[in-house]
Amino acid sequence: MARPTIADIANRAGVSKGAVSFALNGRPGVSDATRERILRIAEQMSWRPHSAARALGASRVDSVGMVIARPARTLGVEPFFAHLLSGVQSGLSAESISLQLLIVEDTAAEIEVYRRWASEHRVDGVILVDLTVKDPRVDELKALELPAVVIGGRGGKGALPSVWADDREAMLSIVEYLAALGHRRIAHVAGTPNFQHTQRRIRAVKDAAPRLGLVDAPSLTTDFSDAEGAAITRKLLSQAQRPTAIVYDSDVMAVAGLGVAMEMGVAVPGDLSIVAFDDSILTQLMHPALTALSRDTFDFGRQAAEVLLETIADPTQVINRRSPDPVLTVRESTAPPT
Amino acid sequence: MARPTIADIANRAGVSKGAVSFALNGRPGVSDATRERILRIAEQMSWRPHSAARALGASRVDSVGMVIARPARTLGVEPFFAHLLSGVQSGLSAESISLQLLIVEDTAAEIEVYRRWASEHRVDGVILVDLTVKDPRVDELKALELPAVVIGGRGGKGALPSVWADDREAMLSIVEYLAALGHRRIAHVAGTPNFQHTQRRIRAVKDAAPRLGLVDAPSLTTDFSDAEGAAITRKLLSQAQRPTAIVYDSDVMAVAGLGVAMEMGVAVPGDLSIVAFDDSILTQLMHPALTALSRDTFDFGRQAAEVLLETIADPTQVINRRSPDPVLTVRESTAPPT
DNA sequence: TGGAATTGATAAACCGGTATAGCTCCTGCA
DNA sequence: TGCAGGAGCTATACCGGTTTATCAATTCCA
Numbered sequence: 001m002a003r004p005t006i007a008d009i010a011n012r013a014g015v016s017k018g019a020v021s022f023a024l025n026g027r028p029g030v031s032d033a034t035r036e037r038i039l040r041i042a043e044q045m046s047w048r049p050h051s052a053a054r055a056l057g058a059s060r061v062d063s064v065g066m067v068i069a070r071p072a073r074t075l076g077v078e079p080f081f082a083h084l085l086s087g088v089q090s091g092l093s094a095e096s097i098s099l100q101l102l103i104v105e106d107t108a109a110e111i112e113v114y115r116r117w118a119s120e121h122r123v124d125g126v127i128l129v130d131l132t133v134k135d136p137r138v139d140e141l142k143a144l145e146l147p148a149v150v151i152g153g154r155g156g157k158g159a160l161p162s163v164w165a166d167d168r169e170a171m172l173s174i175v176e177y178l179a180a181l182g183h184r185r186i187a188h189v190a191g192t193p194n195f196q197h198t199q200r201r202i203r204a205v206k207d208a209a210p211r212l213g214l215v216d217a218p219s220l221t222t223d224f225s226d227a228e229g230a231a232i233t234r235k236l237l238s239q240a241q242r243p244t245a246i247v248y249d250s251d252v253m254a255v256a257g258l259g260v261a262m263e264m265g266v267a268v269p270g271d272l273s274i275v276a277f278d279d280s281i282l283t284q285l286m287h288p289a290l291t292a293l294s295r296d297t298f299d300f301g302r303q304a305a306e307v308l309l310e311t312i313a314d315p316t317q318v319i320n321r322r323s324p325d326p327v328l329t330v331r332e333s334t335a336p337p338t
Numbered sequence: 339m340a341r342p343t344i345a346d347i348a349n350r351a352g353v354s355k356g357a358v359s360f361a362l363n364g365r366p367g368v369s370d371a372t373r374e375r376i377l378r379i380a381e382q383m384s385w386r387p388h389s390a391a392r393a394l395g396a397s398r399v400d401s402v403g404m405v406i407a408r409p410a411r412t413l414g415v416e417p418f419f420a421h422l423l424s425g426v427q428s429g430l431s432a433e434s435i436s437l438q439l440l441i442v443e444d445t446a447a448e449i450e451v452y453r454r455w456a457s458e459h460r461v462d463g464v465i466l467v468d469l470t471v472k473d474p475r476v477d478e479l480k481a482l483e484l485p486a487v488v489i490g491g492r493g494g495k496g497a498l499p500s501v502w503a504d505d506r507e508a509m510l511s512i513v514e515y516l517a518a519l520g521h522r523r524i525a526h527v528a529g530t531p532n533f534q535h536t537q538r539r540i541r542a543v544k545d546a547a548p549r550l551g552l553v554d555a556p557s558l559t560t561d562f563s564d565a566e567g568a569a570i571t572r573k574l575l576s577q578a579q580r581p582t583a584i585v586y587d588s589d590v591m592a593v594a595g596l597g598v599a600m601e602m603g604v605a606v607p608g609d610l611s612i613v614a615f616d617d618s619i620l621t622q623l624m625h626p627a628l629t630a631l632s633r634d635t636f637d638f639g640r641q642a643a644e645v646l647l648e649t650i651a652d653p654t655q656v657i658n659r660r661s662p663d664p665v666l667t668v669r670e671s672t673a674p675p676t
Numbered sequence: 677t678g679g680a681a682t683t684g685a686t687a688a689a690c691c692g693g694t695a696t697a698g699c700t701c702c703t704g705c706a
Numbered sequence: 707t708g709c710a711g712g713a714g715c716t717a718t719a720c721c722g723g724t725t726t727a728t729c730a731a732t733t734c735c736a
Contacts, residue, residue: 003457005722016686021724031684048457052399053722055390056691063438082419086441098460100401101439103424119341119386122436226623255623262625282620285564285593287600343692354716359694369714391692394721 004045012045013038024049055121064092064308065100065123069110069130080278080297084151087301088127095309097124107132111140118144125312127151127304128160132194147315149308151300152197154320161311163304165323167197170293171204171247173328174275178245179212182336183273186217187236187243189229189253193221201249201277216243222253229253233260237272244337245273251280254290258333269335279329288332295326342383350383351376362387393459402430402646403438403461407448407468418616418635422489425639426465433647435462445470449478456482463650465489465642466498470532485653487646489638490535492658499649501642503661505535508631509542509585511666512613516583517550520674521611525574525581526557527567527591539587539615554581560591567591571598575610582675583611589618592628596671607673617667626670633664 006020013020015034022029023038030038055061066088068081089099100123104110114137117123126146128137131153138160141148150162178186188205191198202219209217220236222228229248236243237260248254254276258268266272268288276283276292283290300323307319344358351358353372360367361376368376393399404426406419427437438461442448452475455461464484466475469491476498479486488500516524526543529536540557547555558574560566567586574581575598586592592614596606604610606626614621614630621628638661645657 003459007722017723018687018725019685022685025724029684034684046457048454050394050722051458051460052390052393053691054724056388056394056693056722057724059691061390082441085439089441096454098438099440100436101423102437103420103427116386116434119384120389121341122389226619252619252623259623259625281564281590285590285597287597345692355693356695356717357715360715363694367714372714388692391721392694394692394723395694397721 003050004047005050006047009038009042009045009047013041059121060124060312061121062096063098063100063123064125064127064305064312065102065113065117066127066129067102067104067110067113069104069107071105080280083297084129084301084304087298087303088305089301090298091302091305092309097309107137111137114140114144114146118146125149125308127308128153131196133196133199135196145315147308147311149304149311151304154196154200159318159320161307161317161319163300163307163321163323165295165300166325167200168204170277170295170326171201172208174247174277174293175205175208175212175214175217177328177330178247178273178275178334179208179214181245181273181334183245184213184215184337185241185243186214186245186247188217188219189232189236189246189248189257190219190221191224191249198249205247216241222249224250224253226252226256229256230260233257234264237261237264237266243272245275245334247275247277249277251276251278251282251290251292254292255282255286258286258290269333270338273334273337275328275334283331286333291331291334292329293326294329296324299323341388342385343388344385347376347380347383347385350379397459398462398650399459400434401436401438401461402463402465402643402650403440403451403455404465404467405440405442405448405451407442407445409443418618421635422467422639422642425636425641426643427639428636429640429643430647435647445474449475452478452482452484456484463487463646465646466491469534471534471537473534483653485646485649487642487649489642492534492538497656497658499645499655499657501638501645501659501661503633503638504663505538506542508615508633508664509539510546512585512615512631513543513546513550513552513555515666515668516585516611516613516672517546517552519583519611519672521583522551522553522675523579523581524552524555524583524585526555527570527574527584527586527595528557528559529562529587531559536587543585554579560587562588562591564590564594567594568598571595572602575599575602575604581610583613583672585613585615587615589614589616589620589628589630592630593620593624596624596628607671608676611672611675613666613672621669624671629669629672630667631664632667634662637661 006017010017010020019030020038023035092099102113126148128148128150131150148160150160152164153162154164190202205217205219220232222232246257248257254274258274261268261272268274274290276290279292279294283292303321303323307321310319344355348355348358357368358376361373430437440451464486466486466488469488486498488498490502491500492502528540543555543557558570560570586595592612596612599606599610606612612628614628617630617632621630641659641661645659648657
C-alpha cells in the first residue's frame with residue numbers, strides 16, 4: 001500500500017489513532033510496550049507524516065522562508081548566498097525543516113511575500129538579510145507576528161533576534177593592516193548607503209582615520225555593482241593625489257577595480273593595494289590574487305537557522321548571537337606603498 | 339480578527355461554507371450576485387486560503403521542489419543557478435506556487451530528499467538539473483510517481499518531460515567560428531564526463547573536426563572546478579604543439595584558464611583564443627573580456643516551471659520543449675591565430 | 677476495605693478547506 | 707395542471723493528523 005496513514009497503523013496494531021499519534025510523538029499516554037510495537041509497525045510500513053495534515057492540526061508547518069531582494073543580475077556571482085543557504089539548510093536539516101527560497105526585485109515585493117506567507121501559513125518563520133536603516137520589514141514582521149531572525153543586523157532596542165559579525169572590528173583590522181604597511185591615503189568603495197553594515201563600515205573607517213594618521217580616507221557608496229565599482233575606481237585613480245590603497249565592500253567590486261587599475265597602467269600591488277571585504281573563489285582566480293576578509297558564511301547561516309528555531313519555539317525571547325570575527329587573508333594584492 | 343476562515347466569510351455573507359468555496363474558486367454552484375458579494379466580503383476581510391488546509395483536501399500543495407546536488411564550494415560562483423532560480427520563480431509566481439530549494443552534497447542525498455518530499459507530500463513536483471547518463475533519479479522519480487521536469491536533458495524513450503537547448507548546435511557554432519578565424523588546433527576543456535550535456539558537447543567537437551579540417555581537437559574532462567581547469571590548461575600550453583584556441587565548458591574554468599595563460603606569458607588573444615561555454619558577469623569582468631556563449635538562463639527556468647505545471651496538471655503527457663538556441667557573444671579573447 | 681489518584685487507552689472533536697449528495701424552489705413544456 | 711429538470715444553495719463527509727474528554731482498570735493510601 002502506498003502512503004500509509006496513522007489509521008492504517010492503528011488498524012494493524014489494533015489500537016486507536018490517538019494511541020498511534022501519542023506513540024509517534026513520544027508523548028505519554030501509551031505504555032512502553034505498545035509504543036514500541038507501534039513504532040515498529042510504522043517503521044515497517046515506512047510511514048511518514050503528511051506535512052499538510054500535521055500543519056493543519058498543530059499550526060506549524062515545519063518550514064521556514066528566506067527572501068532575497070536583489071535583482072537577479074547582481075546575485076549569483078556572489079558565493080556569499082550559496083554558502084549562507086547551505087549553512088541555513090544544515091541548521092534546519094537536524095529538525096528536518098524545509099526552506100522556502102524566493103528571489104525578488106525589491107523590498108516592497110519582499111514584504112508582499114511575507115504577508116502572503118503569513119496569511120497562507122506557509123512558513124513558521126523567516127530569515128532576513130541586508131538589513132537597512134529604519135528597515136520597514138522589521139515592523140511589518142512584528143505586525144504579522146511572524147518569527148524572524150536578522151542576519152548581520154546587530155540588535156538594538158525593539159529589534160528582532162539576530163546573528164551578527166562585528167563589521168566594525170573587521171573594517172578596523174583591514175585599515176590598521178594597510179596603515180601598518182605604510183599607507184596613508186586609503187579609499188573605501190562602499191556598498192549601498194542604506195544598508196546597516198555599510199554604515200557601520202563607513203563609520204569604522206572614519207573613526208580610525210585620525211588615530212592612524214590617514215591623510216585622506218573617503219568612503220564612496222555604490223549600488224554593489226561591478227559597473228559602479230569600476231566607475232568609482234576610475235575616478236579615484238584619476239585624481240592628482242590618488243589613493244595608495246582601496247578597500248572594496250564586495251569581491252565583485254574589487255575585481256572590477258583591479259580591472260580598471262590594470263587598464264590604467266596602475267600596478268597592483270606596486271602602485272595600488274587592493275583589499276576585498278568578502279572572500280570567494282573570485283578573489284583567488286585573479287592575478288594578482290586579492291587580499292580579502294574571510295567570513296565563515298556557512299557557519300553564519302547555520303547559526304541563523306538555530307536562532308530562528310529557538311525563536312519559533314519561544315517567540316518572547318530575543319536572541320542576539322555573535323558570530324566569530326572574520327579574519328584577513330593576505331594574498332598578492334597588498335604591499336607597502338612605493 | 340486575525341486570519342479569517344471561509345466559515346467566517348460564510349457567516350458574514352449568511353451562506354454556507356460550501357457556497358463560499360464555490361465562489362472563491364470560480365466554479366458553478368452560486369449565482370453571480372452571491373458570488374460577487376462573497377468575493378467582496380473575502381476581499382474586505384483580506385482572506386487567504388490556508389495552504390495546509392487546501393493541501394489536505396485537494397491533495398496538492400502548490401509547491402514545487404528543486405534540489406541541487408553539488409558541493410556548496412563549487413556552487414555560487416556560477417550565476418547560472420541564480421538566474422535559473424529567478425526564472426523558475428517567475429514561471430511559478432503566476433500561479434502563486436512556492437519553491438522549495440535544497441542544496442545537497444551528492445545524488446544519493448538528492449534521492450533521499452525526493453523520497454521524503456514524496457512521502458510527506460511536501461511538493462507537487464520537482465525540477466531536475468545536471469542530468470547524467472543512466473541517471474538513477476529518473477527511475478526513482480517514476481517509482482515515486484512524482485511529476486518532474488528535466489532541465490537540459492533532451493528527452494528520449496521513456497524519459498521525463500524536459501526543457502532543453504541544443505548543446506550540439508551551440509558547440510558547433512563555437513568551433514565553426516574558431517575554424518573560420520583560421521584555428522586548426524582547438525582544445526576543449528569539458529566538464530564532468532557523466533553529464534549528458536558534456537557528452538553531447540564532446541561528440542559535437544569530434545564530429546565537426548574532420549569537416550573543418552582541424553588537425554587536433556582533444557576534449558579533456560574535468561570536475562568543473564577552477565583548479566582542474568587551470569591544471570589542464572597548464573598541460574595544454576606546455577605541449578610542443580600547443581592549441582591556438584581553447585573552449586571551456588564553464589565560465590569559471592575559462593577564467594582560471596586565462597589566468598594560467600597570463601602566468602605563462604601566453605598572450606590572449608594573440609597566441610591563444612579563449613571561449614567560454616557559459617556567459618556571466620565573470621567573463622565580462624576579465625581583461626581581456628571573454629568571448630562566451632550566452633544562454634537565456636532566466637527564460638530556461640521560466641519554461642521549466644511552465645512545463646512542470648503542465649505536467650502536474652496532466653501527468654500522462656510528456657512535454658519536451660526546446661529553448662531558444664544560445665548565441666555566441668564575441669568579445670576580446672578571440673582573434674585569428676598568428 | 678473503600679475511595680481517590682494514576683495509568684493506558686479510546687472515541688470524538690477539531691484544524692480549514694474541498695467535494696458531493698440532497699434539498700428547495702423556479703421555469704419550461706407537454 | 708403536472709412533472710421533469712436545472713439553478714442555487716445547504717448539510718455533511720472527508721483529507722490525516724493532533725488534542726481533549728472520557729472511561730475502565732489498576733494502584734495507592736488512609
